[in-house]
Amino acid sequence: MFVVVGLGNPGRQYAGTRHNVGFDVIDYLSYKHNIPVNKIKFKALMGEGLIAGQKAMLVKPQTYMNLSGHTVLEIQNFYKLDPEQLIVIYDDIDLEVGKLRIRGKGSAGTHNGMRSIVYEIQTDHFTRVRIGIGRPQRGDLGDYVLGKFSKEDRELIDMTIQRAAEAVEAMLGKGIQEAMNQYNG
Template identity: 65%
Template sequence: MYIVVGLGNPGKRYDATRHNVGFDTIDLLAYRNNIKVNKLKHKALYGEGFWGGEKVLLVKPQTFMNLSGESVRDIVEFYKIETKNLIVIYDDIDIEVGILRIRHKGSAGTHNGMRSVIYQLQSDEFPRVRIGIGRPQFGDLADFVTSRFSKEEIPPIRETIDKAALAVESIVKEGIDKAMNQFNG
């Protein structure tokens, strides 16, 4: 079984913002795999389906970004999965828009949602799919990550979200090493 978590903030105010590319990827995965992400439990919206014989849960924590770990811990403990079968998708300001990075494990970097997940799990030993959202040249970082993409950034971010969805499917079906070789940009 795999648990695939997209990080983001709940509510219409945050739809299509930089910080919600994890949610956007979950929505695309749900659409492509005919999974309804409409059950509410573990402080999250989630849905379940099967890919290549593997049960997969698609999860969107509803705790707001900085407390995402509470939801992730609840669901991981409930299903008693190993962290290697948890995949977390999130935005990364240290990567340019249009770039995707997949890793076996690692630190949270500057991402508060990932800090929360790592703290709550007491582990950083889980795969992650990082979607580049770029870094502001000036101004407040919180305002930047909750802003929408510019007109010029929309085509590359859509393409990257599509690649992220394909990468997650590849991790589940073929393993992380193959996905890293194919999708790391």
């Protein structure tokens, strides 16, 4: 089984914000594969089904971004998952708006949700799908990531959310290397 975790913040006020693109990808996968993400377990909304012939669990932690690792650790311990079975999708200010980057391992960088996951599960050897949201030209970074996209950026991000979902499908069906070859860039 693969566990696909989209990072974001719970609550209507955060819907559609830059920080919630991970949730948006989970919602898209949920819709596309008819996997309701409506069970509450491990401090998360979850759903299970098949994607590309593989059993997959879609997860939206409800702990707020900075504590996402609590959910991931509980799932990992309960299901005895190897880190290679984990895919985390999240926003990245270090990538241009709409850029997609897949990696099989790596540091958490400046992302607090990723820092929480790496700290809790004690490894950075898991797959991550980073979605570029760009950096603010000026102003507070917190306000920026919790803000909404401009109309132009929203159109680009919506396409990137679909590409990120396709990348997850490719990972589950063909492996991470094939997904990286096809979707990085």
